[in-house]
Amino acid sequence: MKKILLFASGTGSNADNIIQFFKNQKEATVIAVFSNNPEAKVLAKAQAHQVPTWVFNRVELNEGSVLNKIKELQPDLIVLAGFLWKMPEAIVHEFPNKIINIHPALLPKYGGKGMYGMNVHKSVLENKEHETGITIHYVNEHYDEGEFIFQTAANIENCKTPEEIAAKVHELEHEYFPKVIAQILKP
Template sequence: MKKILLFASGSGSNVENIIQYFKNNDDVIVVSVFSNNINAKVLDRALKYNVPTVVFNKEELHDGVVLKKIIELQPDLIVLAGFLWKFPEHIIAKYPNKIINIHPALLPKYGGKGMYGMHVHQAVLNNHEIETGITIHYVNENYDEGEFIFQKSVNIEDCKTAEEIANKIHSLEHKYFPKIICNLIT
């Protein structure tokens, strides 16, 4: 059985989508959801599916506490699904090419520190882009610079607000993220 460990900081719609995608799969299991935000809605979403959760602070992420918990779970793949902190190099080194992230733009555009969620969509809108999309990539020591695994674009010429762009991006994320995870892990 292959094990997926999810990291998230916010509402967790991608996490819930991934859990639902694999809930009846006998070969893959979501072993836990880790979050840096005790008030994150993602924790409620995980508990709804009886997926254990772990909440940690910045010190625990960097001093080895989180790594110890990860090692105990023995994940085959670590998935950042709306996790907003930079992932520590000591965890990346322990799990080379086993940590992936999804970014709500076509990297290398609109990536880097501070470029997440609505910040990305607003920047795309402000620059009058006619398309945007998603990028799923391996995590390395720099924000949004790991090797690309998958990109999918969407036309946004009809979008007048960042919220409209966000809705199109969420549709792409929900359609493709679980499938790419499944391809990587099986």
């Protein structure tokens, strides 16, 4: 069975959706949720599914403790599901093409440092875009610059607020993210 390790920083709607998607499958399972935020709601969601959690700080991420813990677990895929910190080069190099991220826009637009969550949706609205979407990509040493795996778009011409855009993007994330993960893990 393939092992998925999730990283998340916030409420964890994507992480929860991924855990539920793989819960009764024989091909893959979520083995743990790692978070940099001890107050993150994702921790309670993971625990409700009996998925182990681990909270770490920036020092542990950058000095190797997180890398050592990942090596112990030996995941087949590391999934950043709303994880807001940059993944250290040491982890990226140790797990080439085994770390993926979801971005709430059609990269290369609206990517880079500081472009996450509502920051993205506000920028999309301010620039009067007619569509936005999601990009699932491999993680490399730079924010949102890894090779694209999947993109899909939604029409947002009728959206008047960043929250309305966010709702459309969340629908895409919840529909496609688990399916793309399953596809990546197929032999």
